[in-house]
Amino acid sequence: MKISAFISLLLACICASASAFTLPTTQSGAIRSKSFALGPVAGNGIEWDEIVMGQGRRILPGDTVLCYYVGSFTSNDGGFFSKDKQVVFDQTDEDQPFQFVVGKGNVIKGWDVGILGDLDGDIIPMKVGGKRRLNIPSKLAYGANGVGPIPANQDLSFDLEVVLEAKHTGYCMMIV
Numbered sequence: 180m181k182i183s184a185f186i187s188l189l190l191a192c193i194c195a196s197a198s199a200f201t202l203p204t205t206q207s208g209a210i211r212s213k214s215f216a217l218g219p220v221a222g223n224g225i226e227w228d229e230i231v232m233g234q235g236r237r238i239l240p241g242d243t244v245l246c247y248y249v250g251s252f253t254s255n256d257g258g259f260f261s262k263d264k265q266v267v268f269d270q271t272d273e274d275q276p277f278q279f280v281v282g283k284g285n286v287i288k289g290w291d292v293g294i295l296g297d298l299d300g301d302i303i304p305m306k307v308g309g310k311r312r313l314n315i316p317s318k319l320a321y322g323a324n325g326v327g328p329i330p331a332n333q334d335l336s337f338d339l340e341v342v343l344e345a346k347h348t349g350y351c352m353m354i355v
Contacts, residue, residue, distance in 0.1 A: 244280075249337065251265045272325060
């Protein structure tokens with residue numbers, strides 16, 4: 180009798196804790212992806228982790244930014260005993276940051292969204308001086324096409340740092 184009472188109590192506790200358990204979700208309520216292991220996951224699938232919050236001005240659409248980055252993806256040769264390994268496919272040199280206009284489609288969609296933030300408020304906009312890690316699903320990268328060393332349907336990871344932005348005025352570019 181005592182054992183069955185103990186088992187009943189144990190099952191009641193397990194059921195109560197299971198019903199109180201909720202899956203991690205984004206701010207918009209979508210269930211987080213299990214394919215990434217970083218911080219918050221946006222409804223569009225981008226996972227981001229703020230490494231350093233920038234102290235400069237917020238990056239806006241149309242700004243020209245200078246940033247340093249390392250781009251990589253996880254590779255597995257498919258063998259039974261093979262381990263996943265990170266393959267770096269591109270990176271900036273220490274003294275030569277990458278320059279582009281944000282929000283104009285000059286880079287993969289995941290970069291624009293990962294820097295500017297998204298309309299759902301799942302990703303906050305970056306500021307100058309910020310460092311962020313982005314895990315971008317293939318649909319917001321190169322999709323089924325792949326490019327160079329990047330296979331088709333490959334999720335990508337980027338460590339990026341926005342070091343400077345240049346605000347466009349009507350007549351010239353002004354470094355702020």
